[in-house]
Amino acid sequence: MRTPAFLMLVVLLGLSTLAAAGALFVAVNQPWLGIVLIPGDDGSVVISKLQRIDFEQNLSAGERLDAIGSKIDDGIAISAFDIVEDPDTLDSQDTLNAFRARQSALSNIKDQNRVWLDVTSASGNVQRIHIAPFSARPAWSLPFEFWLQLLVGCCGMVLGGWVWILRQREAGPFYLFISGVGLMAAALSAAIYGTRELSMPKELLTVLSGINYAGTVSFGAAIICLLAVYPKRIASDRQLITVWIATALATGASIGQVPFSQYFGVYTVIVVQFVAIGALIVVQLHLSKRNPVARAALGWFGLSILAGTSVFVFAIATPLLIGLEPQVSQASAFGVILLIYVGLALGVARYRLFDLGTWAFRLGSYFIGAILLVGLDAFLIYGVAVERVPAFGIALLIVGLVYLPIRNAIGARLNQTLNLTKQIFPQLVEIALERTPERQIAQWQALLTESFNPLTIETTPTVSKATLIENGQSLLIPGHLNLPSLRLQFANGGRRLFSQRDVDQVQNLVDLITHALDSSDAREQGIRQERTRIARDLHDNIGAQLLRTLHTPDLQRKDTVISETLADLRDIISNAQGNGMALDEVLAELRYETNERLALVGVHLHWHYSGNAQVSISARLAHTLRSVVRECASNTIRHAHATELSIKINQINEGIDLTVSDNGKGFDEASPKLGRGLNNIYSRILGEGGSLSIKGTEGTRIDAHFPLVEGGGV
Structure with a gap:
């Protein structure tokens, strides 16, 4: 300051x-007597409390004060008129002047060193009490x-x-x-x-x-x-x-x-x-x-x-x-x-200034209710002559049955909340499914305009959550994915400020649209991943089978291979998830298929397997294992110029170790050029939660590990 x-x-x-x-x-x-006076029901004055304990004679609370005087005064009879709190409530100027005159006379008595009080007890006994007033009041x-x-x-x-x-x-x-x-x-x-x-x-x-x-x-x-x-x-x-x-x-x-x-x-x-x-x-x-x-x-x-x-x-x-x-x-x-x-x-x-309208309505409506209650109570007492207790009950009943429902209806109309279920949710879904970013942004802004009717909507730097600024003149709305962060100014066409209720409502909208957009994006990613999987499977499996068919001179064998290829194609499209397949059966079929493919081009297969013959693997892992072996065999046939291919499979408690090596020309490890086939191998193994290493010296060697745990292929 x-x-x-x-x-x-x-x-x-x-x-x-x-x-x-x-x-x-x-x-x-x-001057102070040390007593507290209150008006009685009959216009008298009652001593309600004693503030001193040094009285010369017995004086008790509850006794009636009848008069006050001193040795030099005759005394003045006391009535409730003398202890009126506010003289301005007296009905006429003459009455006011009479009140002031009595006040002056009573004050003169209290100025004396000693005064007397005439009091009447509850039993009707009258006595005169002498008191020495204090010159000042504590x-x-x-x-x-x-x-x-x-x-x-x-x-x-x-x-x-x-x-x-x-x-x-x-x-x-x-x-x-x-x-x-x-x-x-x-x-x-x-x-x-x-x-x-x-x-x-x-x-x-x-x-x-x-x-x-x-x-x-x-x-x-x-x-x-x-x-x-x-x-x-x-x-x-x-x-x-x-x-x-x-x-x-x-x-x-x-x-x-x-x-x-x-x-x-x-x-x-x-x-x-x-x-x-x-x-x-x-x-x-x-x-x-x-x-x-x-x-x-x-x-x-x-x-x-x-x-x-x-x-x-x-x-x-x-x-x-x-x-x-x-x-x-x-x-x-x-x-x-x-x-x-x-x-x-x-x-x-x-x-906060932007919430004052809500507070004003709440407090104002309650205040009006209180005034109505008091007014009805007074009307029933003074106008209809109803007793005080039933009059208050009747007034309370009328206010409760008539005023409160009207107040609630007005409050509900002034403080309308968004109906997210029936009105807003379908629009949010439509926005999330819209693929064109421009139209998506336009629909989102149209929804905000319909909900809050701001004077302006403009883009703003990124914000993390809905926030009020400028004393409620503006409302910042966070963006998500294609939707930019926005700034809304003045609600209801400029007739009011944004309030905390608007913040809560727009944050609900943002949370819902964020969830809808994420769900839509996840769906799109799932579609893209599924397309990638199908393309990879077509390349690794169908391509390998067709290459095998190409090098098979026996027409009857060609028909068999084509039937197997169609079966693989159906498996790729459906991506069936069976209840489990025996590992030894999968490897037996894979060994026969691989040996046949290699024999047609003059490559000798060395196959070695060790492990538990009773173990079962998921259809997904079986499909991945077949795809990896087929891709390795296809690369050997097409690129390696090798005469031998070695495949070693070792099944242990926690997984499967796979080693595929040939005696071909290998590749330069300093600058490897991985084709689509090797990239597919990477994707498949990593997708099963496994690991992979590739070496290119003295031929090509691939070492892979597939875990046999949940999420890793079982």
Whole structure:
């Protein structure tokens, strides 16, 4: 981070710390009785907890506090009216002023060195308890709600300021920071007066209430200005100034008690701001339909804003405007408002931008479901006069039977997945079987276009797996064999970003097409290998037999040889894999055939065999052995100018050793020229998992080994 930005962040943290410390200082510098009060069901006040153990007389939790006074005061009767959390919820200006006057009177009593409390026990006994108030309140006695609102205020200002520091040149982050300042002012002031023990001086209460209201409406005005300039500017600077002038006038009117109704004057402005915020989000979504990045970010950010502000509006402001009690405490509402800033931080720092649309729909749909549940519950209780327990059950049933199926249907439509079985798989098979590379590539790109509808598809350097880049604007797809690696830009014709779901789906497509292409390639290789085998067998076996026929003067013998040749031809074509053949029978037939061929050209055969006469070999190995011996005999007859040929076969437990040698002219080992026949011998022996060596001095000598193991000829 650059130094100026770092220094600004340090200053921001320092200011938020000072503000929090100031709020804590004001909160603890109040007289303290050491008791926690809650409203009773009948409008009374009940002592729920004792925070001190030094009381001079017995005082117990659960007793009712009836009155408080001192030696110089007559005493004041206590009611639930005196411990209202937020004075802004009072229905009229006269009631508010009466509340403040009572608060001031109660505060004067607590300022005394000694006060008395009239309490009534659960059994109805009334007693007067004398207490010496502390001049200051210990920090540990402050309730959880105080620290929650302190945290909300500081986090709102720091997170908003952090975004502004990182993007100082843009107007939107500045308004986010201003909204954080407003949230801090509202939350810290509410934390002080909302968690008071019993009372607070009128002047301090009035100032804190004014700060709270000014901070609240400033927060709303800042969010309005933010959405008026981000991501598209839709308002001029003059219009933005008008927003702030209207906010200032509304604040002055409320603090000056101009409206006839206290909460009408306070909460009407908040509701109007909420409606304006929702309308601006809709407008910005419409204007950003061709900008997927802005649309995804706005979807998440807009959800955070609506989630945070709507809880405050629907749980506090709206019930008061229609004459109902607030549904949540002010502290809880501030905690939900923090969602705006936490949501933004999570969207930027934790969740990938291209997944924000999915997250926004999920959280938004659940949030709407919660609002419907609470709204139906409130309607049944206050509008139809149904008891609370059955009302909640009915509301839950309606939401479960009506809303959830609709939500699931919309979610399924928005997050459609590829139907690989019925729609995509046949196309993948067709692509894999296509032999023309150009058409294969065109069909693959057409399938991707049909599945994701990107704005553009272009080739890219090789990638190993499907990957999102540029915050989801582009999707990289790996290639395979003839298919090149591709880059897709902007899904759905530019209306959205690619998401992690798209990555998973396209990787499934890539895995399937890779398997299909490999299978097709293996099939083609198998066909080529089979053709090579047939050509090799025709050369080694049929050629040798025909050469034998050519040198046979006996016509009857020619017929026999031709019959054997046809049998070999059928064996070559079918490549039959029998259950095994006796090695001695194979060698006996091979010896007779070889001797006959050599005798016709005047070459003497020396044949030697040793081994187990009962061993069986596979038809494939028998065919390979015959082919090798025949090819060696043919080379001797045609090229060696030899008078003798020696064939030695030694069968051992693990294999067969074959040695074929002649007394011909041999060849130059320094520069051997292997013909097709010797190459075929190499291929056959190596294909059986064997080994081969050839020497050309003092004639030609071939040493081969065939293993008698699985995959090696048995």
